[in-house]
Amino acid sequence: MLSCALALASCSGVQSALDPAGGDALRIYWLAVIMTVGATLIFFAVTGLLLYAIFAPPERRAWLGGRNTIVYGGLAFPIVVLSMLLPYGLIVMRDTDVRMPGALPIEVVGEQYWWRVRYPGEDERPAFSTANEIVIPVGRPIAVSVTAADVIHSFWIPNFGGKIDMIPGRVNSLNFTAERPGIYRGVCAEFCGDQHARMAFDVVALEPSAFEAWRTNQAKPAPEPDLPQLVRGRELFRTGGCGSCHVVRGTEANGLFGPDLTHVGSRRTIGAGQFPNNVGTLAGWIANTQHIKPGVRMPSYGSFTGEDLRALAGYLESLK
Amino acid sequence: MTALRTGQVLLMLAGLIAWALQFLLIYGATSTLCGREWADATFLGLGVVQASILIATVTALAATAAAFAWSLRGYRSAEARPVSAADRFMVQSAALVNGFSLIVILWQGIPAFILPACA
Numbered sequence: 001m002l003s004c005a006l007a008l009a010s011c012s013g014v015q016s017a018l019d020p021a022g023g024d025a026l027r028i029y030w031l032a033v034i035m036t037v038g039a040t041l042i043f044f045a046v047t048g049l050l051l052y053a054i055f056a057p058p059e060r061r062a063w064l065g066g067r068n069t070i071v072y073g074g075l076a077f078p079i080v081v082l083s084m085l086l087p088y089g090l091i092v093m094r095d096t097d098v099r100m101p102g103a104l105p106i107e108v109v110g111e112q113y114w115w116r117v118r119y120p121g122e123d124e125r126p127a128f129s130t131a132n133e134i135v136i137p138v139g140r141p142i143a144v145s146v147t148a149a150d151v152i153h154s155f156w157i158p159n160f161g162g163k164i165d166m167i168p169g170r171v172n173s174l175n176f177t178a179e180r181p182g183i184y185r186g187v188c189a190e191f192c193g194d195q196h197a198r199m200a201f202d203v204v205a206l207e208p209s210a211f212e213a214w215r216t217n218q219a220k221p222a223p224e225p226d227l228p229q230l231v232r233g234r235e236l237f238r239t240g241g242c243g244s245c246h247v248v249r250g251t252e253a254n255g256l257f258g259p260d261l262t263h264v265g266s267r268r269t270i271g272a273g274q275f276p277n278n279v280g281t282l283a284g285w286i287a288n289t290q291h292i293k294p295g296v297r298m299p300s301y302g303s304f305t306g307e308d309l310r311a312l313a314g315y316l317e318s319l320k
Numbered sequence: 321m322t323a324l325r326t327g328q329v330l331l332m333l334a335g336l337i338a339w340a341l342q343f344l345l346i347y348g349a350t351s352t353l354c355g356r357e358w359a360d361a362t363f364l365g366l367g368v369v370q371a372s373i374l375i376a377t378v379t380a381l382a383a384t385a386a387a388f389a390w391s392l393r394g395y396r397s398a399e400a401r402p403v404s405a406a407d408r409f410m411v412q413s414a415a416l417v418n419g420f421s422l423i424v425i426l427w428q429g430i431p432a433f434i435l436p437a438c439a
């Protein structure tokens with residue numbers, strides 16, 4: 001693509017509006033390409049003519065002030081260009097972000113500085129919650145309803161479409177369809193506080209059967225720990241008071257303030273897209289929360305011994 | 321201002337006034353109809369919102385076309401005989417402004433036939 005060559009950067013990416021992975025993003029992409037390329041060409045043409053008008057000898061530049069130049073170049077050309085761009089822009093607008101029948105509903109709440117995600121029940125499939133990760137089936141339209149719990153956030157998955165503001169007390173919606181399986185990244189696109197830049201999420205587009213398997217698993221309660229080390233981790237989770245802010249379905253942890261951790265081990269990242277998810281990063285997060293994401297709504301738990309921290313992190317990691 | 325000047329100025333502004341009225345009608349009708357949830361009502365087989373926009377647009381276009389034709393006549397007769405620089409400017413501007421008004425009135429009406437009425 002021309003724009004890729006211009007940008008001199010890799011245009012394929014997990015978070016790139018230049019690598020559309022769905023129809024809406026593709027329409028927006030072409031609109032952007034046509035506007036950018038067109039505006040650039042016109043800019044250079046006009047600048048060229050301006051330089052010509054200044055530096056060419058008078059007899060050669062005389063045609064620039066002629067009637068035809070003004071009528072065709074100054075009137076007809078802009079009128080024709082704008083008359084084509086207007087309907088084109090309107091058609092892009094009409095065909096983008098359209099709610100489709102049979103769309104998969106997903107509810108997302110923006111919170112400082114993470115994403116609460118809920119999949120409502122459908123037919124016999126039960127509702128469940130997760131966080132900081134949206135998993136979607138390829139080919140089926142998705143209808144995301146968004147709102148915010150505290151301040152205004154904005155939900156944006158560049159590979160799939162436009163942005164939508166998340167406003168406290170108001171539900172907005174965004175509709176798109178993923179056409180290519182893969183891992184993408186969404187971000188908060190509205191400054192929402194200190195850690196705004198560390199408020200991202202993963203978007204995993206799966207084949208429909210894999211999506212159904214994921215969904216069935218997510219709706220289940222947390223698996224019982226089977227190793228003594230993990231049982232100890234669960235005990236530390238309980239005595240540490242983590243359950244006052246976090247839900248782990250199937251245990252007594254039922255706090256609704258923070259992310260649902262029932263299947264935290266199945267997620268690709270933690271801390272709203274900050275770290276890959278493994279025992280080491282989980283332990284680091286728990287011990288140094290305020291160092292990693294200062295001002296975040298979870299205290300650092302620096303007083304765990306290394307061994308306890310490993311048990312606790314191991315327990316969380318086992319929650320697949 | 322002489323009566324002639326007043327006439328020239330009014331003629332020059334005719335298209336813009338028609339545009340302003342069309343604008344007012346379109347916005348007024350769309351927000352009222354959509355706000356009262358009459359968006360689905362139809363008039364002569366056309367959605368009410370589209371129908372009101374169509375009527376406003378066609379009326380504004382007709383009025384502006386008449387003003388444009390009138391100002392072109394003035395322009396031609398000014399070409400044919402010697403007139404003051406001010407008069408020449410007035411008749412030229414009138415033709416130009418009315419011509420432009422035709423285009424913008426058309427642009428203003430187009431979205432109604434592409435986008436959903438109450439999006």
Ligand SMILES: [Cu+2]
Nearest residue numbers: 153188192199
């Ligand atoms: Cu945010």
